[in-house]
Amino acid sequence: MGTIIIAIVIISGVGAFLATLLVFAERVITNYGDVEVDINKGDKKFTVRGGGSLLETLTNQKIFIPSACGGRGTCGYCKVKVLEGAGTLLPTEEPYMDAQERAEGIRLSCQIKVRNKIEIEIPGDLLTIREYSCTCEKIIDYTYDMKQFNLKLVEPTSITYTPGQYIQLLAPAYEGSPEEVYRAYSISSDPANKSGIELIVRRVPDGICTTYLFDHLKEDDTVRVNGPYGKFYLRDTNAPIIFIAGGSGIAPIKCILHHMKNTTIKRKAVFFFGVRTTKDLFLVEEMKQFEKELADFTFIPVVSQPEEGSDWHGATGRVTTVAEEFLKRMPTVSDCEGYLCGSPGMIDSAVKILADLGIPEDKHYYDKFS
Ligand SMILES: Cc1cc2nc3c(=O)[nH]c(=O)nc-3n(C[C@H](O)[C@H](O)[C@H](O)COP(=O)(O)OP(=O)(O)OC[C@H]3O[C@@H](n4cnc5c(N)ncnc54)[C@H](O)[C@@H]3O)c2cc1C
Ligand code: FES
Structure with missing residues (x-):
């Protein structure tokens, strides 16, 4: 009995010692002290306590970098150019970097830690x-x-x-x-x-x-x-416009339609709006109103799985398939610009269809709601 108690005391003592050592090590190892952050070669400089991610360090200073996934390393939006102080590219960053970005020192600001003096370059408009x-x-x-x-x-x-x-x-x-x-x-x-x-x-x-x-x-x-x-905005050209959106992807397109109305843009435009069931349809009356108010605007709601017995008489199927069938019959389709918004899967499939229809990739504009 006495031996068991002694063993328990020894094991507990060793456990407590290791826990204390860990806390101590963490304090020492992660204590980077004060660290200087230099933005755009001295345009803005500040000193912070090291250890945080570059993204959160900048956010704390009210310098906002696009970060659609909230720093989880899944959107690839939070890129900045690091001139000094970020170490080597991490495996979590690799999928988001092409060869040119790697050569230029582009990094995901949510993935790298501010551990020592760091020099970065960001587009000037982000400072505003x-x-x-x-x-x-x-x-x-x-x-x-x-x-x-x-x-x-x-x-x-x-x-x-x-x-x-x-x-x-x-x-x-x-x-x-x-x-x-x-x-x-x-x-x-x-x-x-x-x-x-x-x-x-x-x-x-x-x-x-x-x-x-x-x-x-x-x-x-x-x-x-x-x-x-963001760079999802209407380009200043006279090209006919193809809008394709699913669900909440209608949001920026509605804003662009208001803008077209306010500034009397008369470009030809067609909007394919995809939802799953008729219960998912919304803003239909507002879109019909735009059909009346804009010079040449057609709204095509598309339901992929209409409920059995529903009185849906509109386009049925995947929004991208319906768009493809419609656009194939458009003689000047390759002159169009494509504006796409919604889930990554829908956008990937829309991009392929637009490319197959002869619309060059540099005329595809999109926001993936990832
Ligand atoms: C440029 C941009 C603009 C956007 N605009 C809009 C907009 O106008 N309206 C809008 O509703 N959303 C929009 N989003 C998506 C939005 O930013 C969030 O991702 C979404 O609201 C989910 O956030 P959450 O914190 O609730 O879910 P999270 O906690 O981030 O995610 C929970 C889980 O759901 C998954 N998930 C995340 N997003 C989605 C999604 N959209 N569909 C299905 N599963 C998902 C995640 O992988 C995770 O497993 C936009 C995204 C981007 C990048
Ligand atoms: S914030 Fe999304 S990858 Fe960094």
Whole structure:
């Protein structure tokens, strides 16, 4: 009996010693002290406590880098050029870098740690990205899993963006989600209204940010966003336009349609809007209104799996297949520009179809809602 007690005491003692050693080692090893961050060869310099990711270090300084996946290393948006201080490329970064980017020192800012002096280069316009404090003025239910959030800007009180761009919204910590996260949402509103923005959001089951938006956010609550970001905007040409979107991918296209109306753009445009069932359809009346107001705009809603017995008489099938059949009959299709928005799978298939129809790749513009 005595031997067993002695053994237990020894094992517990060794365990406690190892735990203390680990805590001590962690403190020593991860204590990088104060570290200098230099942006754009001295344009902006600051000193921070080392150890955080470059993305969070910059965010803490209110320098916002596009980071649609919230730093999980799955979107590839948070690229910056590192001149010094980031070590070698990590396996988590490799899938997002082509040969030229590797040669130029491009890195994913969410993956690299700020451990010693680091020098980076970022496009100057990112230094002008602002953070906005907003009030959630109104929440509109569109379908069982789609809502619109109307945000009124409080500080600053107005925003300028290019129609089609997106913002990043901060979901604060809430019960069951201990850390705050950022997620990207396209602006869907009329860009003439600079005092607020509207977002159209689909609930992702168990998604951190959409659970916050759908189950926790209430009208009159404060919301923080930063932006605007992105290169998904209407190019200034006279080319006919093909819009293809699925579900919440309608958001930036609605904003672009408002812009076309406001600025009397008369380009020919056709919009294929895909949903799964008729219960997923929304904004149909608004799109029909654009058909009346724009010079040459056609809206084609497409339902992939209409419910049995439903009175759906419109286009049926995959949105990309319906688009392909329609566009094949268009004599000047190779002169068009393609604007695509929605799930990565839908966009990959739309890109292939546009390429097969002879539309060059540099005329495909898209935002993958990854
Ligand atoms: C440029 C850009 C613009 C975007 N604009 C919009 C928009 O206007 N409206 C909108 O609703 N969304 C938009 N998104 C998607 C949005 O940023 C979030 O990814 C989405 O809302 C899920 O966030 P979450 O925190 O709720 O889910 P997470 O907690 O991030 O994810 C939970 C799980 O769901 C999976 N998942 C993540 N996103 C999706 C998805 N979209 N569909 C299915 N599964 C998913 C994840 O892999 C994970 O396993 C946009 C994304 C990008 C990159
Ligand atoms: S934030 Fe998405 S990969 Fe870095």
